Amino acid sequence: MRRVVGAVTFLLPLLCLFLLWPVVTTAFDVNPRVFPGVGMVWAALVESVRDGSLFAHIGASLGRVLVGTALGILVAVPLGIAMGVSSGISTFLTPLFRFFSVLAGIAWIPIATLWFGYGFGAITFVIFNAVFFIVTYNTLLGVSAIPMRLRHAAASLGAGRRAMLTEVLLPGALPNIVTGIRTGLGFAWRGLIAAEMIATNVGLGYMLFVARDFYRTEVIVLGMIVIGALWLLIDRLLLAPLERATIERWGLVTRS
Template sequence: MSLFDEKQRRAVMHTWSELRRAAPARPGEQYGAPGNGSSLTLSLATLCVVFGTWYVATNGGWIKPLFLPSPQAVWAQLVDVFQEGFADATLLTHIGWSALRVFGAFVLAVLTAIPVGILMGVNRVARGIFDPLVEFYRPLPPLAYLPLVVIWMGIGEGSKILLIYLAMFAPLALSARAGVKSVAIEQIHAAYSMGASRAQVLKHVIMPAALPEVLTGMRIAIGFGWTTLVAAEMVAATAGLGFMVLTASKFMATDVVIMGILVIGAMALLFDLGMRWLERKLVPWKGKV
């Protein structure tokens, strides 16, 4: 075992435990974190005001149901679609297909985009190869290259997953690259001075330092995935939340449209809260040192 292996492992474990035990949490930094009661209360109050305004405006006759149905109508439609279904599929079926497409693409993006982003951060050749490609297609809306994806992959599930995957790839890769670039050069020099190899520096110094940015990129990427879902399910889909919303819009079923939007938003929010919890467990030092 090299001098770096022993000392680095002890230093990392000691720093980790000390930060988790002693570092104070910033009030309002994350939902569910100690000391953020005021932030959570404000968020709940905001939701109450929004839904209260929605209830008063729709039940008071200020807005026609065609443009904005009441919360009761949306809830009734949620129960009806859950029990009876919509467009030949139940709500759970729609949710299942959409989750399969989004999270399937997310797993593929994590497995490919993060290594590419790290390579872009540590290797000039990789940065020269991938950076112009990623930066070129990143601003393009998914609908712009949807026809090309259909030509390449057909109208099956592959084209839907590929479209969502492409929407997620760029933010994940760029976040990983930014995380690598955020590593202090002094840390790298200190590791080399202790006899570390390039692989050890990458594993023990660069990867832990880049992890906060990578987790943030994962949260951003899944948001892009849900945003692209509706576009992906425009192509020959028979089930899915985006398909349900598009079908309901053709029949002017505004209550189903809003219900589908709320379900998509709720699923995205639950995933984001899960990522925040994971972030607190994996990088407890973030924002505290």
């Protein structure tokens, strides 16, 4: 019951927004080319589902996010652990991370298209950059937060490098890593939409871009709703439970 109440509370503002939508557009007689009514958006949804274009755009976008995020995590976690263990590596790389962290994401789109062309490679590279720096930094924070006495205790009990990594460092940093993944995916999702407007011919961002050229505001609004709804589903059904379970698993909080 508590989860149901929480879900209703979370969705209530969105429901109010959808209820106000037709009231405002009708009361102010808004031109559909400026902002469409609910009926037009619903018709666009039905049309895109029937011809399969919506599913093609969603599938392409989700696939790019999955690949780019996976690559970012695979590179970021080992590097973050290495920075957390070695002060020399951390000192050397920290200025570079501070410089490139502000460029992560959509700032890489122009040069990514020059390097990889228009398509999957350029967009995946943009997503990789959006995830990589955030996950690396959070991994570094997680490893740095592990008390030295815990590491020394594990070493005194005979833990080698592999055991220290798999049984002390990685588990201790995991809550921060999952938090970094959740945050990084948010930036990756925004970078994805921006990159798809420029560097591809399929995807939710491309769907918005093409609709603008033909003044199809109902398709633009539909795309915006789909993008927001997909992110809410990913965050609330996958990332938030994973983050909560990870924190509970490693003893930082107790399940209420």
